[in-house]
Amino acid sequence: MASTREIVSGEYQYGFHDDVDYLEETKAGLTRETVEEISRFKDEPAWMLDFRLRAYEHFLSRPMPTWGGDLMQIDLSKIVYYRKPSEGEEKSWDDVPDKIKKTFERLGIPEAERKFLAGVGAQYDSEVVYHSVREELSKVGVVFMGTDQGLKEYPELFKKYFATVVPPEDNKFAALNSACWSGGSFVYVPKGVEVPLPLQAYFRINAENTGQFERTLIIVDEGAKVHYIEGCTAPIYTTDALHAAVVEVIALPGSKVRYTTIQNWSNDVYNLVTKRAHAHANSTVEWIDANTGSRLTMKYPSIFLRGEGATAEVISVAVAGKGQHQDTGAKAIHLAPNTRSRIISKSISKDGGRTTYRGQLKVVPGATGVVASVRCDALLLDEGSRSDTYPYIDIQEADTSMSHEATVGKISQDQIFYLMSRGLTENEATNLVVQGFLEVFTKELPMEYAIEFNRLVKMEMEGALG
Amino acid sequence: MTAAAAPRVVTTRQAPSDLTLSFVDEATVRGVAAAGGDAEWLLADRLAGLAAFAALPIETNALYTTYVDLRNARLADVRPYTGPAVVAAGAAKAALLPEGAAAYAEITENRVTALVLSPAAREAGVVLETLDGLRARDPELLRQLLEGGCALPENDKLAQMTRALWSQGLLLRVPDGVRLERPVVLRWIVGAPGTALFARTVISVGEDAEVSVVEEQVSATSSASATAAPSGPTDPQAFFAGTTEVQIGAGSTLSFAGLQDLSLRQVAFQHRSAVIGRAATVRWALAQLGSRVIRSRIDNTLEGNGSTVEQAEIVFGSADQLFDLTSYTRHIGRDTTGNLLSKGALADRSRAYMKGLAVIDLTAHGTDSYLGEFSMLLSRQARSVAIPSLEIDQPDCRRVAHASSVGPIDETQLFYLESRGLDPDEARKVIVLGYLEPVVARVPLESAQDRLRELLEAKWDAQAVARPAVAAAAVA
Numbered sequence: 005m006a007s008t009r010e011i012v013s014g015e016y017q018y019g020f021h022d023d024v025d026y027l028e029e030t031k032a033g034l035t036r037e038t039v040e041e042i043s044r045f046k047d048e049p050a051w052m053l054d055f056r057l058r059a060y061e062h063f064l065s066r067p068m069p070t071w072g073g074d075l076m077q078i079d080l081s082k083i084v085y086y087r088k089p090s091e092g093e094e095k096s097w098d099d100v101p102d103k104i105k106k107t108f109e110r111l112g113i114p115e116a117e118r119k120f121l122a123g124v125g126a127q128y129d130s131e132v133v134y135h136s137v138r139e140e141l142s143k144v145g146v147v148f149m150g151t152d153q154g155l156k157e158y159p160e161l162f163k164k165y166f167a168t169v170v171p172p173e174d175n176k177f178a179a180l181n182s183a184c185w186s187g188g189s190f191v192y193v194p195k196g197v198e199v200p201l202p203l204q205a206y207f208r209i210n211a212e213n214t215g216q217f218e219r220t221l222i223i224v225d226e227g228a229k230v231h232y233i234e235g236c237t238a239p240i241y242t243t244d245a246l247h248a249a250v251v252e253v254i255a256l257p258g259s260k261v262r263y264t265t266i267q268n269w270s271n272d273v274y275n276l277v278t279k280r281a282h283a284h285a286n287s288t289v290e291w292i293d294a295n296t297g298s299r300l301t302m303k304y305p306s307i308f309l310r311g312e313g314a315t316a317e318v319i320s321v322a323v324a325g326k327g328q329h330q331d332t333g334a335k336a337i338h339l340a341p342n343t344r345s346r347i348i349s350k351s352i353s354k355d356g357g358r359t360t361y362r363g364q365l366k367v368v369p370g371a372t373g374v375v376a377s378v379r380c381d382a383l384l385l386d387e388g389s390r391s392d393t394y395p396y397i398d399i400q401e402a403d404t405s406m407s408h409e410a411t412v413g414k415i416s417q418d419q420i421f422y423l424m425s426r427g428l429t430e431n432e433a434t435n436l437v438v439q440g441f442l443e444v445f446t447k448e449l450p451m452e453y454a455i456e457f458n459r460l461v462k463m464e465m466e467g468a469l470g
Numbered sequence: 471m472t473a474a475a476a477p478r479v480v481t482t483r484q485a486p487s488d489l490t491l492s493f494v495d496e497a498t499v500r501g502v503a504a505a506g507g508d509a510e511w512l513l514a515d516r517l518a519g520l521a522a523f524a525a526l527p528i529e530t531n532a533l534y535t536t537y538v539d540l541r542n543a544r545l546a547d548v549r550p551y552t553g554p555a556v557v558a559a560g561a562a563k564a565a566l567l568p569e570g571a572a573a574y575a576e577i578t579e580n581r582v583t584a585l586v587l588s589p590a591a592r593e594a595g596v597v598l599e600t601l602d603g604l605r606a607r608d609p610e611l612l613r614q615l616l617e618g619g620c621a622l623p624e625n626d627k628l629a630q631m632t633r634a635l636w637s638q639g640l641l642l643r644v645p646d647g648v649r650l651e652r653p654v655v656l657r658w659i660v661g662a663p664g665t666a667l668f669a670r671t672v673i674s675v676g677e678d679a680e681v682s683v684v685e686e687q688v689s690a691t692s693s694a695s696a697t698a699a700p701s702g703p704t705d706p707q708a709f710f711a712g713t714t715e716v717q718i719g720a721g722s723t724l725s726f727a728g729l730q731d732l733s734l735r736q737v738a739f740q741h742r743s744a745v746i747g748r749a750a751t752v753r754w755a756l757a758q759l760g761s762r763v764i765r766s767r768i769d770n771t772l773e774g775n776g777s778t779v780e781q782a783e784i785v786f787g788s789a790d791q792l793f794d795l796t797s798y799t800r801h802i803g804r805d806t807t808g809n810l811l812s813k814g815a816l817a818d819r820s821r822a823y824m825k826g827l828a829v830i831d832l833t834a835h836g837t838d839s840y841l842g843e844f845s846m847l848l849s850r851q852a853r854s855v856a857i858p859s860l861e862i863d864q865p866d867c868r869r870v871a872h873a874s875s876v877g878p879i880d881e882t883q884l885f886y887l888e889s890r891g892l893d894p895d896e897a898r899k900v901i902v903l904g905y906l907e908p909v910v911a912r913v914p915l916e917s918a919q920d921r922l923r924e925l926l927e928a929k930w931d932a933q934a935v936a937r938p939a940v941a942a943a944a945v946a
Contacts, residue, residue, distance in 0.1 A: 070532060071532045071533070369850065369851070382862075384862060384864075384865035385865065386865065387832060387863075387864065387865065387866075388832075388863075389863075389865070390861070390862065390863050391860070391861075391862045392859070392860060392861045392862070393858075393859055393860040393872070394533055394857065394859045395856075395857065395858060395859070395874070396855070396857050397843075397854075397855065397856040397857070397874055397876065398853070398854075398855045399845070399847065399853065399854045399855070399876040400852075400853040400854075401847070401850065402847035402848065402849060402850050402852060402878045403850075403878055404847070404876055404877060404878070405876075405877045406874075406875055406876040406877065407873075407874070407875045408856070408858070408872075408873060408874040408875065409871070409872075409873045409874075410858070410860065410871060410872045410873070411869075411870065411871045412860060412862050412867070412870040412871075413865075413867065413869075413870065414865040414866065414867070
């Protein structure tokens with residue numbers, strides 16, 4: 005782990021990058037030719053090219069969003085929309101190019117895999133280069149592979165669900181992703197199969213001005229259960245990078261899906277992500293989402309509760325430090341009777357950072373017996389930082405029980421005083437209070453992640469107080 | 471005229487943010503100014519309002535653009551009153567003063583039908599007059615009060631429209647040190663089909679003064695609470711735009727109760743703003759019962775250290791009424807308090823959009839801010855939207871919180887009351903009226919409280935009677 009001194013002095017822990025010889029990449033900027041080129045590189049079926057072009061047209065016609073964070077600094081013409089680091093999908097670790105392997109080793113992936121992973125999908129730039137699924141999982145029919153590979157190997161399943169949750173017309177950045185998506189994970193869990201260990205994927209952005217448009221599609225069949233973990237670290241750069249991902253989750257009747265994210269992009273990344281799940285009858289979908297990195301994140305994990313008895317839970321954490329804006333939140337759209345949702349949001353602003361909770365809770369006519377709750381708590385650690393809360397609560401069905409609460413405050417001096425009287429330094433005391441504030445999130449993580457996350461928060465706090 | 475207008479109503483598809491007014495132009499503004507004998511500065515002020523109206527969208531706040539709906543406002547054929555109010559003979563008769571009131575103004579369409587002060591209020595130096603009267607008596611004061619749009623929000627298209635077109639207005643002035651025990655009653659009786667009335671009310675309270683105001687906006691013909699029959703798309707509508715512009719000095723208190731019970735053929739826009747000085751307090755108690763479309767905006771600016779705003783608002787909707795209610799509360803001074811509560815009971819196909827934003831500036835150390843938005847849905851077709859928002863720059867606050875809930879009538883309460891012998895309809899009524907009662911109790915004049923209770927009860931009974939008919943119509 006990096007020492008506090010390194011953090012304070014601005015050295016980013018994962019702030020290295022290797023010079024990789026890119027075999028194929030598009031020119032900077034997005035044109036119709038670029039989109040066609042991406043599709044050609046990937047040797048895709050015609051319908052996917054049509055889909056990409058439709059999305060491209062929509063991207064052009066759609067204005068930049070004027071709400072949320074400041075998007076004026078993004079120069080879309082300087083971004084390289086596709087690059088492919090090596091030929092094809094690698095079957096074994098030995099085949100992965102050395103330079104890329106070195107990067108992963110520094111991230112600790114092989115070790116993590118040996119220890120507890122069910123499978124690893126590691127994304128190096130825009131293509132999945134390494135992927136392995138434990139044999140027992142493949143035996144019971146669990147599919148966990150790169151999205152490009154998924155399109156090739158499971159064309160029917162893929163086509164049936166792809167873009168059904170997030171159509172390209174959803175928003176400008178979903179359209180951008182749809183036009184030039186590359187990589188991401190494709191997961192299918194067959195009926196009744198419970199995946200005992202979390203599936204996890206590491207993502208990285210490499211090379212200056214690289215756009216990263218991964219596309220993840222997770223289909224969990226009836227009665228199945230899976231936990232997917234996505235953690236991000238990115239090298240630090242001087243110019244701005246854009247990450248515009250789309251994640252689609254389909255939870256078929258009776259299934260259970262948990263999707264955990266720890267987002268720690270370096271502070272020059274624009275992270276504009278569309279994450280949405282369809283929850284069918286009696287299924288459960290949980291988004292566990294933490295955002296500590298990036299310059300600007302705009303991300304509102306959503307759940308459309310489409311089937312009777314479905315349950316949604318979102319636990320969202322945001323930490324914004326100097327120069328950062330975390331514009332995050334959650335959406336629960338109740339479309340069926342007797343559905344339940346719970347949204348918990350915790351945010352911390354410090355050193356001039358800004359956090360925004362932007363959420364939506366909607367109950368349509370006929371969705372009777374809905375129980376929904378939203379809780380937002382924000383900590384504002386110093387002057388010059390900012391916290392906003394914008395909840396939208398739209399209830400169109402009388403038989404609904406909805407409650408919403410929000411508070412904003414600072415760290416109580418009484419708590420700090422008490423802890424210091426027990427022998428802690430001020431930094432330690434503050435850190436402990438912050439960890440307590442975030443515990444509702446941390447306790448949902450697998451232990452290794454909880455430790456890593458607490459370490460991350462501690463580093464952020466030390467940066468603040470040092 | 472109506473025959474010619476009918477096909478247009480059918481063929482025109484109106485976007486939610488379209489306003490169908492056809493007379494908001496320079497000629498009309500100049501006509502209003504000429505009819506009132508405006509000074510040059512006032513004409514210029516009106517034209518500035520018109521320019522702002524033309525430049526602004528209906529909703530300037532990007533947070534709220536998806537919750538604007540003026541489609542039920544069919545105002546293409548309404549015409550504004552242009553001349554200043556005519557003061558009716560005998561309007562100053564002491565007998566017109568309601569019992570228990572310190573002063574009374576009654577405006578019926580474009581006529582002033584009562585304008586009377588109690589001797590005690592007059593002796594204390596309280597002024598209640600029309601802006602037209604003030605124009606003749608003290609043009610400099612009028613200029614001081616109105617020029618630059620006074621406290622009307624600069625970014626609000628509809629407030630700027632009223633600034634451009636107002637033809638009627640009232641001024642209430644309470645001098646320093648005067649504490650009026652009895653309330654001032656202001657009553658607007660409007661709603662003649664095809665008319666548009668633009669009015670401003672300016673309340674200027676000096677230092678260490680105290681006053682309470684009861685403002686009633688009612689219809690001459692049928693009140694919303696007396697009839698639940700929805701108006702059809704071709705029924706001629708009436709339009710009313712009114713302001714309440716409050717300036718309040720150090721240490722003073724204003725309690726303002728607003729009761730809106732206009733007819734279901736009325737479209738009404740209200741703009742209320744208060745700039746609150748040191749250790750001063752403004753209490754709003756607002757009841758929204760009437761109008762087909764009511765759009766209200768309240769701007770509270772807590773400028774002085776230790777200033778307070780308490781705002782309670784109730785909505786009781788029926789038929790296809792839309793209540794579009796926005797409030798902005800900005801904390802600037804130290805140790806300010808904002809305590810805001812909205813409660814809605816929504817029957818039939820009525821809708822309430824409750825949009826509240828509390829802003830805490832960097833200077834606002836020691837802020838206490840609470841915002842609550844609660845709704846009870848009484849019908850399957852009703853809809854409640856709550857957007858209780860916060861923007862906070864200063865961490866050193868006493869309390870910053872907001873809360874919201876939506877639900878049907880509590881079954882256990884219903885069961886309890888039924889077990890005590892009430893029939894289900896009666897029990898529902900008791901629960902809903904009890905739910906709204908905390909705001910009723912804040913109305914400063916007892917007779918106005920009773921009147922509000924009667925109106926709520928009448929409205930309950932009307933919508934309860936109308937309900938089976940509506941259900942039958944839906945089946946047919």
